[in-house]
Amino acid sequence: MMSKNTQADRNPPADKTAGQTKPRGKGKKYLVGLPITVWLVLIIIVPILIMFATSFYKKVGSNIEPIFNFGNYAKFFTDSIYIPIFFKTLLLALAVSISSIVLGYPLAYLVSRKVKRFRNQLYMLILVPLWVSYLVRIVAWRAILGRGGVLNTLLLDLHLIKEPISLFIYNPFAIFIVLTHISLPFVFISIFTSLEKIPKNLINAAADLGANGPRTLKEIIIPLSMPGVLSGFTMAFVTALGDYIIPQQLGGPNGLMFGNLIVSQFGYAYNWPLGAALGFIMFGIAVLILTLSNKASASEGYLE
Amino acid sequence: TAIASITAGCSGGGSAKKTLNILCFQGYADDTWVKPFEKQYNCTVNVTYAGTVEEMYTKAKAGGGQYDILSTDCGSVQRYYEAGLIQPLDMGQIPNTSKLSQFFQKNADYKTIDGKVYHSPIVWGSNNVVYNKDKLGTLPDSWSVLWDPKYKGEVSVTDEANNNVVTTAIYLGFKDPYNLTTDQLNQVKAKLIALKNNCRELTNGFDSEKNALSTGETLASVSGYDSGLILYLKNTAKMNVGRIMPKEGIYIWIDGWVLLKGAKSPDLAQDYMNYILSDEVQIDLAKSLSFGAVTPAAKSALDPYVCSLTDYDNIDNIKVPIFIMKNPENVDLRTQIWNDAKAAS
Amino acid sequence: MEEENFEIELQNIRKVYGDLIAVDNSSFKIRHGEFFSLLGPSGCGKTTTLRMISGLEEPSEGNIFLAGEDVTYKPTYQRNVSTVFQDYALFPHMNIYENVYFPLKMKKMSRREADPMIHQILDLVNMGNFEKRLPQQLSGGQRQRIALARSLVNKPRALLLDEPLGALDFKLRIQMQKVLKDIQKDVDITFIYVTHDQTEAITMSDRICVMKDGMIHQIGTPDEIYNSPATQFVAGFIGDMDFIEGRADQVSDGEVVVAASGSKFVACRAVGAIRPGDPVCFCVRPEKVHILEDGEEDGRYINRINGKILRVVFRGNDFEYTVKAGDIEIRLIVPASGTFVRVVGDTMKIGFKSEDVIVYSYEGQGCHDEQKHAG
C-alpha cells in the first residue's frame, strides 16, 4: 500500500492559477543562441545554398545567367579531365592524411606517454611552426627541396649523391611533403588529445592481465585513440583536398589538383557556375568524409 | 549600400578634396609619382593592389563603383567591355597620347571598340624566353627551344592558359593566335601536352621565374617580365643570361588604364592617365619596373645596356612579327585546353 | 498538524522528462526547523524533487509553496532556499572567504558589511582559519563545511542538501553527520536532506520520505518507517530484513497465518487486503530472530524453524548467521558476547515472535529485490 498521497487525484488541482504565471520568459534562454544562429544562417548556410544555386546557373558570354541546368555537373562526369584529377586529388589527400598519422601518431605517443619532463614544452614546440606564414613555409620548402637546395647540398656534401636530385620538387611528391608538413601539427594535436583521454588504469589493467608493451599498444591504446586518429585524418584529408596554392607553387607540370581546377574557373575563365559546381562536389566529399569519420568515431568514442 | 558609404566616407576625408580610387598591379602606383599627382591636383589617391589579372576582374566586377580606374592588360579590354564595366575615354582629356611610340599609335585595334577608345597604356612587355647562357650557350631564336627534347626538364613556362595557347599558336605559325579555329586549337592542345611534358615547372609570377633560373632549377624560362628577369639575373645572381627573339614572332602585352563605369571622379581619372604618359612618369616607371615604356622619352633616361637588352628603344624597329595581346575567341575553351594539357600525362 | 505554518509545501508535484516520469504526484509538507529526509534508491527522483524546490527545475504539474507563497515559477535566485550540492560546487577560482561572500555579494552587500557575518559563519563550521585557502586545498570534509557555510550565510528559510556526505570516507561521513546535525540545531533552519543511505536517514531525520521510481512510498518518523514499513519495498530498503515467500492460510482479525515451505507462521500485522490462499510475503528483522537453546521453551517465539547454518559472518560486536531450512533462508543477528559459537553446518533452532512479523500481499517480482549469486 502506498501512502495516501500517491493515491490522490492524478489530475492537477482545479485552481491552477499557475497556468498564467508559468511562462516566466522561457524565450530568454534562447536569446543566448541568437548570435550563433545569425552567424550560422548568414555566413554559413545561406552562402552555401547560394553557391549551390549558382552551380546550376550558366555562363553566357561574359555574364552569368540564372538559367537552371545540370550542365556544370554533367561536365564533371563527361569531361575526361575532371574525374581522373579528382581521384588523383583524393589519392593525394589520402596519402597526406596517412603519412601525417604515421608521423604524428608515434610522436603523440612519445610525448604523451613516454616523456615526463618538458612534456608541455614539447607539445608547444609542435605548434610553433604554425606561426610562420603558410606562404613563407612554401617558399622555404622550395629552398629546401630544390636542385640547389638545402637537401641536395647536404646530400652532395655527404657524398651520398653525385648529381643534385631533381625529384624532390615540382611534382606531386613535393605537394605531398609540404601538405604533410602543414597537417602534421593538427593531426598531432588531435591524436595527443585522444591519447591523453585514455585512463592510466586501462593500461595498468592490460599489463596486469598479461599484455606486454607492444600488445598493450595494439590491443588497448591504438583502438582507444581511434577517435583522435579519425579526426586527425579528416583534418589532413580535407586540408589536402582543398589546397591549391601548394600544387600551384610546388607541383610542377604534373601537379594539377582538383582545387586548381576549381580556382581556374574563378580566374581567367570566369566560369563561376562551373566553379561552384566543382566546389560543391568537393564540399560533398568533405562532408562525406566528415560524416563518415564522425560516425566511426562515435562508434569508437568509448571514452567520451 | 551602407558599407560602401562608410568606406567612402572614411577614405574620402573632407568633401572638398577629390578622391581617386585606383585598382592596379603593384608598381603602377608608386608614391614617387602618385604623391606629386596628389599635390598637383589637390586630391587623394587610394591605391589597391591586385595580384593577378583574374583577381582584378573579379574585384572590378564586385567593386560596384568602388574604383575609378584599374590597370589591365590589353587582352582583357573586350571582356571588361562585354561585362559592361568600362566606359569610353575622352581622348581630349589625355593629350599625352600623342607622345606614344609610333608602334602604339599605329596599332590601336586592341583598345578600340566601335570606334571608341577604352584603354590608355602604361607600360608594355613581352612574354619571352630567358635562358642561362652559361649552361646553354647561345640558343636559336625560335620558340622550338621549349619543345626541344634536349632541354627536357630544364625549361619552364608560366601557368597561364592564354599565354601558353598564344605562344604555341605563334610557334605553329597561325596567323591570328587570338582567333583560332577548332582544328588549330586541337593542334595547339597536342603541342601543349608536349610542352608541359618538357617542362620542369610551371611558374607563377616573377618570383618563381627568377627563382627557377637563379637556382638552376630550370635553364630556360618563359617570362612575362623578361626585362626585369634579365636584369635581376645579371646584377644580383651574376649569371650570364640570354633572351630569345623568336623568329615566329613575339607576343606582347600592354598594360593600361580603363575607366570604370560609375567612376566617381572620371575627370581626375583621365587626368591621371594623362599624367602617367608624361615623360617624367614614364622615366620613373621604366626605372623602377624595367618594363618597356610606351613613350620614347624613357629611352634617353635609361641605361643603354638595359635598352639594348630589352629592345625598349626599338619597338618601332623590331623585325619579327609582333602580336599584341587581344581577347581570344573563347576563354573557357582556352582554360580547358590548358587544364587538359596539364592533366594529360 | 493542519493549523501549523508550513515552511515548505509540495502539492501534487509531477515531473516528466520526455517519456520518463521522474517524480509522480508528490505531496508533502515540511514544518519549520524540521530535518526532513528524502530516501530512496538511485534514480527514484530525490534530486529532481530537491531541484524543483530550489527552483533549478520547473515542475511539469503541481505547485510548490515556500512559507505560504506559491513559488512554483519563481527563479532560483529569488527563492530564499539554498542548496548544498553533492560535489559541493565550491567555486574553484575563489578562496574560501570569497566563496562565502558570494551570496552576500549577490545581495549587493559590501565587503565591510558582510565581513562579520562571514567570520561568524566560518566559525560556526569551525573553519575560521581557512579563509585564504582555495577549495582545492581542502579535504572533503572541510569542503563540505564550506559549502554549508556558504549556503547558511544567506540565512535561507530552508537548506536543501543533496547527498552531502556521499563523496566522503566512511569514518568522515559518520563524523560529518554529527556536525550537520549539531549545526542544524544551532541555526534552527529547515533541512531537506537527500540520501540513499538508510542508516544516515534514520539516525539524522525528524521525518523521512521514502521514494521509489518517482513515487512516495511512506512519510514518517524514523521509528514509524523502521518499525511499521508501509510497503514491502520500505521494509526491505530500511534496515536489514528477512523475507519469506508463502501463501496466506488463515486470515482472522488480528492475525494472519502463512504457510511457507511446509511450515506455518503466525503474524500479527498485515499490510494490504489479504485473503486466504493469496500469495504473500512476510518479513522479520534478523535481530528479532532468536536462537532457541535446546530445551528452551519460551512461548513467545511462536514461529520456529529448525535449520542448518549456511554462513557465519563476524561483524565486530555481533555475528550474523544464515540458516537454511527447506526453501527458507533466514538470517539472524546474535551479539558476539554470547560465548557459545556455532559453525557452518551445525543445526540450529530459531524462533521469532508473531508481533515482529509483517505480511505483505505478494507484489510479483519476488520478495528479494537483490540479485542472488548463483555460483
Add this chain to the structure above:
Amino acid sequence: MEEENFEIELQNIRKVYGDLIAVDNSSFKIRHGEFFSLLGPSGCGKTTTLRMISGLEEPSEGNIFLAGEDVTYKPTYQRNVSTVFQDYALFPHMNIYENVYFPLKMKKMSRREADPMIHQILDLVNMGNFEKRLPQQLSGGQRQRIALARSLVNKPRALLLDEPLGALDFKLRIQMQKVLKDIQKDVDITFIYVTHDQTEAITMSDRICVMKDGMIHQIGTPDEIYNSPATQFVAGFIGDMDFIEGRADQVSDGEVVVAASGSKFVACRAVGAIRPGDPVCFCVRPEKVHILEDGEEDGRYINRINGKILRVVFRGNDFEYTVKAGDIEIRLIVPASGTFVRVVGDTMKIGFKSEDVIVYSYEGQGCHDEQKHAG
C-alpha cells in the same frame, strides 16, 4: 605456521616517492586461499602495497615473493596475480566476452580453446547473458562482476582487489560483499582486499592488516583486531569506540587505574609501558556500556558514571545515547526493544566492566582523531 607454504610474502618492503614514504618496512605473509584485507584511512599506502605486489610499482627496498619465487623485479605481465581495479578498468572498446577473453588471448590461447573457460567464468559470476554487451551498458555491480571474471579466468595465484566496492551504492555494496565472499570460496584463490571501510574488512576477511601512514599497525583476525586492538589508532579505526583521556593512577600487574575528570576507572588491559602519573587514554566500546537502572547493583560494572544525556540518536534497532559527566563524554548503545525511553537532559547512570577497557599510553595528538564540531 612457519612450515606452511606461503602464497605471498613481503619482506621489509619500503616505497618512497620523492620525500614521501608511502609504505614503510612492510612485512607479511599470506597463506593460500586466505582472504586478506588491507585496511586503513586514505593515503595510508594500501594501493601502493597492492601495486607492488601486482608489479605495477617497484619497491624502493625489500623483496616480494610469490609462491616462494622472488618476483620483486618481474614485470606485471609475467606475474601470476591479477588485480581488480576500483574503477573496474574494463576495456570500453571490447564487449564483455572480449574483455574476459583478453587475458587468455595474451597467453596466445585460441578463441576456440578459451570459449568454454569464458562461459564457465561468466556463469560463475552470473553474467552469462551479457556476453555481447559493452561495459558501458552495464550497471556498477555488473561491471564489478565482469572485472572479477576477467581477473579470475586466468586462474591467478592471487587476486588483488583495490576497493572493488567503493563506487557502489550502499545496498549494492552489501550485496556484492556476499557475492565476492561466495566466489572466493568457490574458486579457492588467495584474495588481497583493499578497503577503507572497517565493516567490510571485518565481515569479509580471514585476516586484516591495519595500516596508517605507510606503517602496519596490526595484523590479525577480525576478532583480534576488534577485540584486542594493538594500538590506539586501531582501536579508534575499527568499530565504534569511546575514548577518555586521563592519567594513570595505579599500575599493578593485571590492572591499571586511571583518573579522569575527577573519577577513577579500572582497566584490565593496557597496551604499552605505563607508569603511574603517565598521561593515558582509555577506551571502551559503546555497546559495552550499560545503563544502570536505579537500585541495580551489578558488581561487574565496576566503572560508573553519572551524567546528563546530551544527545539521543535512533538507529533503527538501537539507540545511541551520548552522556556527559564533567569533561567526559561517553556514548552508549542500547537496543531499541527496551521500552523505557530517555530524552535529552535526563540524568543517567551508566557503567562498564574493567575487562572491556583498554588503556593506551597517551600518543600526544589527543585521543580523538576526529575533528570536533565547536559550534
Add this chain to the structure above:
Amino acid sequence: MSEMGASTVIKRKHRKRFRFPGLEIYGVLIYLFLYMPLIVVLVYSFNSSQSAMRFQSLTLEWYQKLFSDSTLLLALFNSLKVSLIAVSCAVIIGTSGAIFLNRVSFKGKDLFRSIALMPIILPGIIIGLSILIFILNLKIPLSMFTVLLGHLTFTTAVVLQQVSARLSRLSKNLENAAMDLGAPPIKAFFYVTLPMIKRAIIGGALLAFTMSFDEIIITYFLTSTFTTLPIYIYGMLRFGLSPEIYAISAVVLVFSIVLIILTARFTGTEDEKLIS
C-alpha cells in the same frame, strides 16, 4: 629516509621497462622535419644576399628595412586588425553559442552543432567562394568587412569547439550553485562560468588568431582594397619575394613564441587541473 644507505641503493637492479626501439630518434627526426622550413627562414632573414639560395654573410639589413617599409607594415597592421576583430567577434559568438549548445536543449541540436563546426575543416576555397558569391549577389562591395565575414566562419567555429568541449566537462552544478545563492543568470555567468571557461576561451581565441593571421585562401577571395600580410606576401610572389619577408616571419615567430609562453603562464594549467 636517512637510513636509505648507499648499500641498498647499489643493489637496485631496476626492472627493464619496454621501450619501442628508436622511438626517440624517430621523434627527433619529426621535430627536425617540422622545423626545417623555420630554420631556413631564420637563416635567410640574416642573409645579405638577395638570392634565397646562397648564404653570403650576416646582415640585419632586412630587419632594418622591415621597419621602414610602410606598405609591409600596413599589411601587418591590417592582418593584426582583421584577426583581432574577427577573434573578438568569434569569442562573443562562439562562447554564447557554446553556452547555447550546452545549456539549452532544443530540437535538431546535433545537426546545428555539426554544421556550426564544419568551417573548421571545410576547405577554405569553399568557404571563400560561397561567401564571395553571396556577397556579390547582395551587391556588397569587397572590403575589410567582407574579409572579416570570411574570417568569422572558422574563427567562430574554433572558439565554439574549444569552449564547447570545456563546458561539457564543466559541472553544471557550479552555475546552479551560483543561481541558488542568489545570482541571476547573467551574474552567474560572469562571476562563475566565465572564470571557469576563461582558459578555453583564451586557448580557442589563440588558435583562431593563429589561423586567421595566416589565412590566405578565404581572404584572397574576399578582399579588395584591403591587404593583409599573407595577401601582401602572395602579391610579392609575383614580383619577387624580398628577404624582408623572412625577417618579418622571424619577428612574428619570436613574437608568437613569447605570446604562447605568456598565455601559458597567465592562464596556467592550474585552474584547469583544479576543476577537472
